[in-house]
Amino acid sequence: MKSKGIAYPYVGWMGLFVVAPILIIAVYAFTSAAGGFTLDNFKDMAQYASAFGRSFLLAAVATVICLLIGYPLAYFLARETGWVHRMATMLIMLPMWMNFLLRTYSWKFLLERNGLINTLLGFLGVGPFQMIDTQGAIVLGMVYNFLPYMILPIFSVIEKIDPKVIEAAQDLGADSLTVFRRVTFPLSLPGVLSGITMVFIPSVSTFAISSMLGGGKILLLGNLIDMQFLGNAYNPHLGSAISLVMMVIVMVCMALMNRFGEGEEGVAVL
Numbered sequence: 001m002k003s004k005g006i007a008y009p010y011v012g013w014m015g016l017f018v019v020a021p022i023l024i025i026a027v028y029a030f031t032s033a034a035g036g037f038t039l040d041n042f043k044d045m046a047q048y049a050s051a052f053g054r055s056f057l058l059a060a061v062a063t064v065i066c067l068l069i070g071y072p073l074a075y076f077l078a079r080e081t082g083w084v085h086r087m088a089t090m091l092i093m094l095p096m097w098m099n100f101l102l103r104t105y106s107w108k109f110l111l112e113r114n115g116l117i118n119t120l121l122g123f124l125g126v127g128p129f130q131m132i133d134t135q136g137a138i139v140l141g142m143v144y145n146f147l148p149y150m151i152l153p154i155f156s157v158i159e160k161i162d163p164k165v166i167e168a169a170q171d172l173g174a175d176s177l178t179v180f181r182r183v184t185f186p187l188s189l190p191g192v193l194s195g196i197t198m199v200f201i202p203s204v205s206t207f208a209i210s211s212m213l214g215g216g217k218i219l220l221l222g223n224l225i226d227m228q229f230l231g232n233a234y235n236p237h238l239g240s241a242i243s244l245v246m247m248v249i250v251m252v253c254m255a256l257m258n259r260f261g262e263g264e265e266g267v268a269v270l
Helices: 002-006 008-029 040-079 082-097 100-111 116-123 135-159 163-171 176-205 208-214 221-230 236-269
Strands: none
Touching: 002 008, 008 236, 040 082, 040 135, 040 176, 040 221, 040 236, 082 135, 100 116, 100 135, 100 208, 135 176, 135 208, 163 176, 176 221, 176 236, 208 221, 221 236
């Protein structure tokens, strides 16, 4: 009984700061400004279908790029030791020690028309290019900010793979590529799926990155929700409906990823 009592503060915290806000959002989503039940908020979302598609597309692109960059880095980090390991870990974690907005603002100054990158390209007789206020700049901001969330889960899983398993595969005649394809990668899939989830979810709901690097010209779901609650188009009922639908979609994606991960883990063990 005493051990159960320890969980009461946590349950109260979750109820107050997680469950209660979700219930409030659900109430707002299914009610009108007059307070009556309505489904019009969900019907009005149809006009923002492009924002939904754009948000999930850019988040998916950023997640794929993070995976393509993060997996080799995580593999390298897990195989290195000594000062190389410590230096690589510090370089990966160092940007995370700075404020999120500061990191994003730094890219704004680098990418603007008279920024450092265009200035350097000017010395080479190239440019200037329109890099800021584009979808590419938003994806770049997502990758830069969320890449460590892809690297660290994969690294933690690869590091725990028993070297004897690799040695057994090599003793059976498998070359390096076969060992990676048949042993290392399947065993690292739980980390890959965790990394995909940790990158995709904040990417699809971000609004700070798109506001700073997109210049407010590219509307994503985070910006749309922000507009409904804090902007001139104040409509918390529509904003709650959008938030609720996005949350359901994200939860479905997480459930599918977890189900797929369980299946892959079982295959790897076999």
